[in-house]
Amino acid sequence: MTLLEIKDLKVHYPIKGGFFNTVKDHVKAVDGVSIKIPEGTTYGLVGESGSGKTTTGKAVMGLNPITAGDILFDGRKLNASGKKVDVRDDIQMIFQDPYSSLNARKRVFDIVAEPIRNYHRKPKNELAEEVLTLLDRVGLPRDALYKYPHEFSGGQRQRIGVARAIALNPKLIIADEPVSALDVSVQAQVLNFMQEIQKDMNLTMMFIAHDLGVVRHMCQHIGIMYQGRLVEEGTAEDIFSNPQHIYTKRLIAAIPDTNVDKIERNLEVRQTVKTEYDQNFSDSLDDEGRAFPLQSISETHRVALPVKG
Numbered sequence: 001m002t003l004l005e006i007k008d009l010k011v012h013y014p015i016k017g018g019f020f021n022t023v024k025d026h027v028k029a030v031d032g033v034s035i036k037i038p039e040g041t042t043y044g045l046v047g048e049s050g051s052g053k054t055t056t057g058k059a060v061m062g063l064n065p066i067t068a069g070d071i072l073f074d075g076r077k078l079n080a081s082g083k084k085v086d087v088r089d090d091i092q093m094i095f096q097d098p099y100s101s102l103n104a105r106k107r108v109f110d111i112v113a114e115p116i117r118n119y120h121r122k123p124k125n126e127l128a129e130e131v132l133t134l135l136d137r138v139g140l141p142r143d144a145l146y147k148y149p150h151e152f153s154g155g156q157r158q159r160i161g162v163a164r165a166i167a168l169n170p171k172l173i174i175a176d177e178p179v180s181a182l183d184v185s186v187q188a189q190v191l192n193f194m195q196e197i198q199k200d201m202n203l204t205m206m207f208i209a210h211d212l213g214v215v216r217h218m219c220q221h222i223g224i225m226y227q228g229r230l231v232e233e234g235t236a237e238d239i240f241s242n243p244q245h246i247y248t249k250r251l252i253a254a255i256p257d258t259n260v261d262k263i264e265r266n267l268e269v270r271q272t273v274k275t276e277y278d279q280n281f282s283d284s285l286d287d288e289g290r291a292f293p294l295q296s297i298s299e300t301h302r303v304a305l306p307v308k309g
């Protein structure tokens, strides 16, 4: 069953200017993206900085205005006009930066208990028990309860963020680059425990990343975003063993060597793709060596494989 369906989503931001501050143009942050995420699976949304991943995630959370398209959660339209569908406890977000996303002046107990307090009245001892269970679940010691965020490492802080996100037993989690601010050495640990939690709680997850290597083992399906569009989509296996789009090949070629062990079974494919990319396309990088021009992506390269399962 599909839990989240995004249909032809467009989020365009007006660019204003001139003496009268009139709308001159639009940034097409997301421009016609359609995604289906089956219940209990993880979908990796991957692309370089500015490709529209966060805007897509925020649109699902209701944090961004939508220009066009629909978002359906469990068959219910979230952006319907009139009576709002209340899914605040069903959809939660985990943010990129565990240093700034937690309130530095609050103790872990209050940070994790906050969403529960907002929804349910509970005696303090019951609440403390619930928070302790959550800390246990994310692998934090009991004495974390009365400490402040600065007393934890980056990986531990991200665990606090996850405890807070799962406090209300959500169905869907939008994880926006949850490990990219962490040391490579702790990235794998955090990814592993997030995967365990996803399986234990049968969570549905949209996992946003710029590094394809990071999502390799997390996700059943992967969508590749480039300049506001989904340029390729498929199972994780398809994407790694038979990438179709030149931009997907570029992302595979760009996987940092430190993350290569995560795709060990595809080392050979990666090497072939990397060589092919270096020989044929690396010249098309722009002056900053960042992105190749969109016109170099021919329509014939663009594939949108249907999501299986």
Ligand SMILES: Nc1ncnc2c1ncn2[C@@H]1O[C@H](COP(=O)(O)OP(=O)(O)OP(=O)(O)O)[C@@H](O)[C@H]1O
Binding pocket: 013, 027, 028, 029, 047, 048, 049, 050, 051, 052, 053, 054, 055, 056, 210
């Ligand atoms: N509030 C806004 N107003 C105007 N433009 C915006 C706004 N938010 C995002 N954008 C633009 O939309 C585009 C997509 O941004 P978005 O943050 O979704 O990309 P991203 O793929 O998540 O990048 P990153 O990995 O750096 O977070 C970018 O060009 C960005 O500058």
